[in-house]
Amino acid sequence: MSNIKLRKVDVIFSPYSVAPYEILKNAMKRSKDEVVQELIDSGLRGRGGAGFPTGLKWKFAKQQESDQKYVICNADEGEPGTFKDRKLLVEVPRKVISGMAICAWAVGASKGYIYLRREYRYLVSHIEEELELYHKFAKEAGLDFKIEIFMGAGAYICGEETALIESMEGRRGEPRNKPPFPIKNGYLGKPTVVNNVETFASATMVCRMGADEYKKLGTDDQRGSKLFSISGDSPKKGVHELELGMSLEDFANEFGDGDTKAVQVGGVAGFCIPKKQFKTTIIGEGNTTGGSTMIFNSTRSMYNVLHNYLDFFAEESCGQCTPCRVGTQQLLKGIEAVKSKKKPPEYLDQLVKLAETMRLTSKCGLGQSVTNSFSSIVKNFREEMIY
Amino acid sequence: MAEVKELVKELVDKYGRERKNLLPVLQGIHLETNYLSKEAMLEVAKQMDLSAAEIYGTASFYSFLDTKADGKYKIRVCKSITCEMAGKSEIIRTLEDMLKVKVGETTEGKRFSLLETNCLGLCDQGPAMLINEEFYTQLTPAKVRKILGEYIRNKY
Amino acid sequence: MAEQVKLNIDGVDVQVEKGQSILDAAKKVNIRIPTLCHHEDLCVAGNCRVCVVEQEGKNTLTPSCATPAEEGMVIKTSTPKVRRARKDLMALLVSEHNTQCTTCYRSTNCELQDLAAEYNVDNNIYLSVLKENLEIDKSSWSIEKDDSKCIRCQRCVRTCAELQHVNALAVTERGRDMRISTFMHLPMNEIVCTNCGQCITHCPTGALTERRYYDEIWEAIDDPEKHVVINTAPSVRVALGEMLGFPVGTRVTGKMVTALKKMGFDSVLDTDFSADLTIIEEANELLVRLKDALVHKKDVALPMITSCSPGWVKFIEHMYPEHLAHLSSCKSPQQMFGALTKTYYAEKKGIDPSKIVSVAGMPCAAKKYEANRPEMRDSGYHDVDAGLTTREIGHMIKQSGINFLELEDSEFDSIMGESTGAGVIFGATGGVMEAALRTAYFVITGRPVPFDNLNITPVRGLKGIKETSIKFENCLPEYSFLEGVEAKFAIAHGLINARQIMDQIVAGESPYHFIEIMACPGGCIGGGGQPIPTNDEIRKKRIQAIYDEDMNKPIRMSHENPEIIKIYEDFLEKPLGEKSHHLLHTKYRKRKRY
Ligand SMILES: Cc1cc2nc3c(=O)[nH]c(=O)nc-3n(C[C@H](O)[C@H](O)[C@H](O)COP(=O)(O)O)c2cc1C
Ligand code: SF4
Ligand code: SF4
Ligand code: SF4
Ligand code: SF4
């Protein structure tokens, strides 16, 4: 485990500084394999949470034989404590769209969608303005790739890529069985690349800077820079771009209010790290990289925090699979029962085991990741759960 | 009734009859009529050749496709963690007092529906709420009274 | 041969076709993996998760029903991790469940109960998260829906969509509020449901059941004033045994009759009799329509379609209300029987029809609804007082303490107890067609239908839509208008196939003259009132039993049934006559599609 000092950087939000769509144009002058290889070399991983290597995903998509492929930008940003995608779409939509277009050009897709969460409807006209510019460019450059906005309708689970696709097909956003993955069998059964907003913007920057330059940022484990949505008990709430690989201690010192007792890393699907582990925790290693960091100071009841999370899960679970639908309710009712002394403290251990069953057996990432926050809070703040 | 039929036809013509266009069509109706009435859903079923049960099943999955709350202005207050920490309960209380309804209810005359929702992506500026497409941040009871007061006065 | 993949399950190498699931592969080497949401008839859902197994190299468990077998996979199906997870999942399902096995209709025939027992689930391990205020929906004549016993496996939803293409049921809401419901949560009697009952036979639990009437029947039997008559459909006798200790596919006709008599039914009659009658009426109706079309050049609705499946009838009323003229006006055998019981039978036996309780033992859930259609009162009384499913009859036999396995055989009572092989095969898809052709061909040409042993094999089997054609040659003078005509026939079972047939008709492209449609896959032997489970393997065995029964009958053409000949002589006078029209034919109504 190696970590580097906390360092603010300015890659993703840096001014575009070249003519519109110049980066895309330059990419298109190279060979497709070369561009994909550049992405692979850069070490860029998905910024939507799962952290899959982006270059590899594109490579697989490129290898698929199909008359039609799709590129989807996942702008369903619903993880509590995350708002960086919104900021990207407001401030640098061109980088996001360029990333989609580079991807489409490289993998051979002719149709793209931005799946925009319903809550962000007010961004539509702003994004459409940029899309107009893009389509003009694409026409001139002879790039056959059109992008449309698809409006979500209010469901966190639609951020999960297969649920997102179901939703685009006019159905309930219930995650699919995997395999097959979208890369093989995605939107309307065709190979589909789904990437996060930030992933596309970062891909654009990789193309601009070159893999070697990009790789200089971060550690061996995690390359590049990343946006962090910081909220909670912090005097510096907002989106900050940081080089990857810093310790949580540095982070809390920089962004906490001096009284930080725990940080939730990776949104409610991530881990809740107590102060005593700040030193040994590197953000993004072994925890998720969605970039939501919520800071709690000593006045906060971790019982209330967990209760709020569990209520969120029980409501936002799609409800199709047993462990997640029933498990989330059990965990919620369970901590209530312990708190109100209807169940003994040992019941918490039973619940931790249940959360593990949910991890092992749930169909998608939602049910699988409930244990992250649940177990980390229950283990580290056990007294707060009981008294 | 005839109006709903026309509206649905317009939307189906615009987006297409395939199932994949169901969400845009439902949202189009929602924008015009504030919610999805039984008649509207039946009309969609007819025109898109889908079963009514499937349409209801799909609509009821999404929290922005209301089949009940039918207020003209939908107030959605964020109840996720950082907004809760920033004082969301007080905001709700203020709204309930002003509107004389509880969360989930619609005022008489169908002007306001008061709803809670999950994270709006404005967590650095909580407590936050959405009134239709407008968002309001860093709310305090006083601020809420002012905002809502304006709705009541101007936008009735 | 399709591409094969090799994998290893519990130390055993197994090879399967690419695309088959781990579950399929395990079955091949006799390893049983528990399932709940899986059903052979339906597409994969992968939502109950009890079929999870350990897959080498993965840090979560793998759902075996939903995961294709891949080359080189190493699978373990019964490790401590797997067992613990399954037990936990069962405990979760139970915590959401209204566990009342002692009073549940599906008790001892419930997949949830079986698995919970197998894993010896501790009921108190988790808190109850059963929703309060769940009311049982008893609005339908046929279907009872009890959400408190639903495990949300979506088998019913998939059944209604994939097999029946009705989509009356849907998954609604999400998360903890997710449930199986209808459009706007309307009661079952206000929606497009056809009452076919397929969702019941595909439900693993007691959440969907038929509305039961046996207590009323017991009461009637006990009432000395009442004369209780039961007629049993052909499919009942080839499936009832499954509930009472016999292997699938056993014919228990004689034992069933004995049991029903012992239970106190005053008369045990055979629906096959009215099936034969249906053939006479329907064949004649078809000939009239053909003559009208060919000779009188009238604009009659062709193809004509059978009407003996009430689920199908309600389906067409909802979905194709503009095309009802294609339906034969014949009532179903059940309703013909009912109408005759309170007229012909009452007259012959000298019994006051108001004292008769007529009961139909059926493989079907829709027949309960049909019996209650307001127009079904042509005898002046409620033609059929109650419809019982095969399952209810099985229950009644158990309730009466009869040792069914050891029972001696007996014969149906008379009158209206005599039948032919043609009536028997009504129970299998293609059977009505075969029976009709046996008679129609004879009527037209004076010769038996030109197939070996009268077995018209092209109409048999489980293919969704079957076709055949027959050329009429050397017709009797009366039917000379059919000379050289090649008549085309089709058979569909399962409403999704019915929809294909109907869409063809709507488009004006149907090449057929006569079509048989049954709502349930496999025909009545796979009906919504049949013993659970039902799948293709079981359907095939029941069908085989039906054809065996046919081969064993001395008479195998409806028009040769002596009781049929007699009823025309004594009572009905002639096919399509005035009395027939009054008692044996009916009308249909347009219903809303949505
Ligand atoms: C419950 C759940 C919610 C998710 N929400 C989002 C989301 O809001 N935005 C996103 O980009 N990815 C989200 N994901 C991850 C996506 O499934 C997918 O991995 C991602 O879009 C891939 O893009 P990436 O490789 O660029 O990260 C979510 C996953 C799960 C399981
Ligand atoms: S884990 Fe939860 S959200 Fe994911 S499929 Fe299962 S029920 Fe749905
Ligand atoms: S559905 Fe099954 S488990 Fe539930 S009460 Fe009935 S028999 Fe018992
Ligand atoms: S009875 Fe048939 S039509 Fe009705 S809900 Fe069940 S499967 Fe669907
Ligand atoms: S009603 Fe039966 S088949 Fe349908 S979801 Fe519930 S348990 Fe499954």
Ligand code: FES
């Ligand atoms: S927690 Fe309220 S906007 Fe994110």
Ligand code: FES
């Ligand atoms: S049987 Fe495999 S998930 Fe239900």
